[in-house]
Amino acid sequence: MIDPxxxxxxxxxxxxxxxxxxxxxxxxxxxxxxxxTATPAERSAVLAKLATLADKASRAEALELILRK
Numbered sequence: 001m002i003d004p005x006x007x008x009x010x011x012x013x014x015x016x017x018x019x020x021x022x023x024x025x026x027x028x029x030x031x032x033x034x035x036x037t038a039t040p041a042e043r044s045a046v047l048a049k050l051a052t053l054a055d056k057a058s059r060a061e062a063l064e065l066i067l068r069k
Contacts, residue, residue: 003068
């Protein structure tokens with residue numbers, strides 16, 4: 001990923017190999033088994049925690065980009 005303000009790289013992402021995709025699919029299937037048996041309250045708690053973590057990460061990333069400029 002390139003910072004459009006400076007043209008410098010700010011992150012790199014690896015390309016996945018077929019085995020990586022297979023492992024990710026297997027992991028997702030295993031997670032679905034647990035998720036499908038979770039109660040609505042349990043699912044709600046997980047999603048609320050995810051939203052909180054995503055918000056914190058987004059704010060930290062935005063602050064970092066602002067400070068770079």
